[in-house]
Amino acid sequence: MKGVVFVELLAMAEDAFGEDVVDAVIDKADLAHGGAYTAVGNYPCAELVKIVDAFSDHSGLSPDLLQRKFGHWMMGFFAQHYPAFFENKSSSFEMLEAVDQEIHVEVLKLYPDAELPRFETDRTGEGQLQMVYSSPRPLVSFCHGLIEACVERFDETAEIAIEATPAQNNSTTFRIDITGR
């Protein structure tokens, strides 16, 4: 997992709970890297889950909720640091469709060995998008948060249904229905 995710997760935690809490939680969580991450590094995903669980313990918020909130945070981070991806996009669907087709292509240029999840999209009807997320990592709620934040960023509202993709392990289907813009 790319280091930027860890860096931003800790940044979000600092923003939400303060530096002292983050320091305390990291000390307690017994992390292999002692909680020091760089955006250009790679770290095991299990460590990310461990950090989320630690903050969940500390705050009483569920890990799923924390992941969702982190999804929102990351969308803001992306918009701030990689505005080029957001130019020429007029809707959340266009943005979501670009994840596999544009963004991951660029990521691979910088990190040829990056293990990226797959996002297959299919417009199933007017204002309807089906997005199948396939990854061995248990980050469904994080994706959910990203999708929600994406819809908001394009000033849209939507209903998002989540279900396991039939007959396919490590895969989740998001059904997005735009309800207003």
Place this chain on the structure above:
Amino acid sequence: MASEQDDRVSRSRYEREKAARKEAEALLEGKSRELFLANQSLSQQSEILERTVTERTSELRIALDKAEAASAMRARFIATMSHEIRTPLGGLLGMIDLMYGDETDPARRELLEYAKTSGDALKRIVNDVLDFSKMEAGAFQFENEKVDIRALIGGVLALAAASMPDGESRLRSSISPTVPPIFAGDATRIRQVLSNLVSNAARYSADGQIELRAFASEHEKGALLRVEIEDQGIGISAEQQKNLFKDFTQVPNKLTSAAQGTGLGLAISRRIIEGADGRIGVFSEPGVGSTFWFELPVEVLEACPPSKGEGKARLRDVKARVEGARILLAEDNKINQKLLLTFLKRMNVSAELAENGREAVEKFAPGKYDLVLMDVAMPEMDGLEATRIIRDSWPAEKIPPIVVLTAHVLDAIHEDSARVGIDRVLSKPITFGDLRDAISEELGAHGNPDHHTPRQFGARPAIFAHLSNPILEGLIESMSENEVIALVEEFVIDARRLLAAITANLRRGESEAAAAEAHALKGMSGLIGALGVSELAGQLEQSAAYLDADSIEEVIDALSGQVDTLDRALSASIE
């Protein structure tokens, strides 16, 4: 107070470090991107390069195909031109010949002689140019055949002598015993170089000896043949020597003002010799003479005869095996009959003669003979047909070994022989020793040992100097000297008869009959070791169909000259 503060950094310092790290990470990503782009452009370039190489390769292939097609067309053109020019030229020269023969007015005869000289010069030029074009077109191929350089030199000198007023006395040759009797090479091309060098020597020297020398030394391929042709002519200056072997160059010749040719002769010779991995060159001093030489690495097929004393033990075994064998000999030619029967008699073999293939089939019965010796070309039924009938009539285990004798060197004979079930093919001329070895090998080991006493020789008869040494030795091993002389006498009579027949047939335009007679002459002369005659007869056999009357007459004259020489030597031997 200070110690409490020491483990904490200030906010601004923390922010600075954080910013620096972000910048470092951004820099790294930037560099990664640059690296990726550089890599991408590199692989693009390599792709372009690869594509260009593929395109160029295919362009070159097309160009090569075109060039090859053009070259093939040129070769075809040359082949056609060769025929188209030579045919009318032959007709022209023939007509001049006929007119010359009928003309009685001396003035007109002189004019016709000029026409003939010019025609000959033209023919030589056409041949040179065609050879040269063939080389240029890459259509020049080297044959790999058995070359008997002694016979070849004999033939070339005999032809040269016939075309020079005092040729007999001016031409000399010495061939070192180190020169292998038979080696692999292109006889036609070697002959061409030899006759070119010899005719140059004749053309550029008014008188004085022309000496041809041949030696051989060791070489990784077998032997290095070196031939030198020395004349006492006008010589060549150092300046002229530089360009001598280049295309279309000539040394000015004050000796004759007649047409000299194209200046291609030496260029062609150089290409021939260099094409066969050899070297050619000249030493010369103006006013003193020139020595042209060439060196050719050759593969030795038959080594120089071993020194005396070797192979005695083996000889006894071979002799023992052959003695007492019953052999059926099918041979129509009288001289060959006599020679082979004498050979067989000397081997203590009981031989029965069949005059042709049909008679051989009639005489043959299982158990009657231990071996059959069969000539190929015989009237009524040839040796191959006779062999086939014998093979078809009797079970294989009842048929003794069948050995054929042939003067043909063609592979086709070997193939045919294998098909009809011939055990071995022997090439004429065959020596006593070779025949005995072959019979012995075919018969397998049995018989009684025999003690061989080497024969002592007195002074050798003069005729022996004119016969090939290995063949002569074979003859003497089986016959008395007088028997050999008698054989040569018979040969001279037969050769004269054949030459007359050849001439008559050629006049009638029956070139096939003439070629058959030339073949017979070649075989006969080979058997007795008159290799000069054999070589010329071979040339005649091959070229009877397409040579013009003039050239054929030259060869026949040379042949007659050789036969006359033998005859004179015979007279000297008998006295």
